[in-house]
Amino acid sequence: VEGLRDGVANTPEKQQNYLNTIYNKACDMDALVDNLSLFSKMDTNNYPFHFEKTEAARYFEEYVNGVKEEFRLKGLDLSFEKEFNDEVFVKLDRNEMSRVLANILGNSVKYKVSGTGHAVIRLKKTDERLLLTIIDDGPGVETKELAKLFTRFYRADPSRTNPHEGS
Numbered sequence: 298v299e300g301l302r303d304g305v306a307n308t309p310e311k312q313q314n315y316l317n318t319i320y321n322k323a324c325d326m327d328a329l330v331d332n333l334s335l336f337s338k339m340d341t342n343n344y345p346f347h348f349e350k351t352e353a354a355r356y357f358e359e360y361v362n363g364v365k366e367e368f369r370l371k372g373l374d375l376s377f378e379k380e381f382n383d384e385v386f387v388k389l390d391r392n393e394m395s396r397v398l399a400n401i402l403g404n405s406v407k408y409k410v411s412g413t414g415h416a417v418i419r420l421k422k423t424d425e426r427l428l429l430t431i432i433d434d435g436p437g438v439e440t441k442e443l444a445k446l447f448t449r450f451y452r453a454d455p456s457r458t459n460p461h462e463g464s
Contacts, residue, residue, distance in 0.1 A: 348388040353427055354379045356391065357418055360398060371406045373433075374415045381422040398431075405433040 298319060299305075306312040338344040361377040368375045398418070405416045416433040438446060 346390045346393060348390050350386050351389050351391065353385050353387045354420055356389070357420060360395060361418055364399070368402060368406065372409060372413050373402065373406050374413055375402065375418070377418050379420040385422060385427055387427060401431050405435055408435040410434070410436055
């Protein structure tokens, strides 16, 4: 904004670049405020989940098909597998499950060890349960760090402590 006010952006191209930067930063701030609001609601157990009966394999397969190209462009080859043929219904909040999957897959992108990483979302049915597994070929997390994995803002890799890299 200062560059625009001070006349530094003295061509339409420079002005457009400054406006694009302002827009992107405003979007980043908006997302940050949304995340803080979300965390606040979750901390007070005041978050409105919307659970609905969903055919699990169809949901996860549609999710993967919907984001596969987006993640391919980020260097992650994503696929879906299921180890059963019958329909299995679960109650889940589709939006929040999508948020969880996007977060995990985003970590797969961040921590991939080669130019193209690979991830599989897999469903397996046991007697009374449905097991969702997400597997990638990244470096993984050491066993001693697993207990801390769900501590907010925790990072097992000390070189990855930039708070702007995720939540």
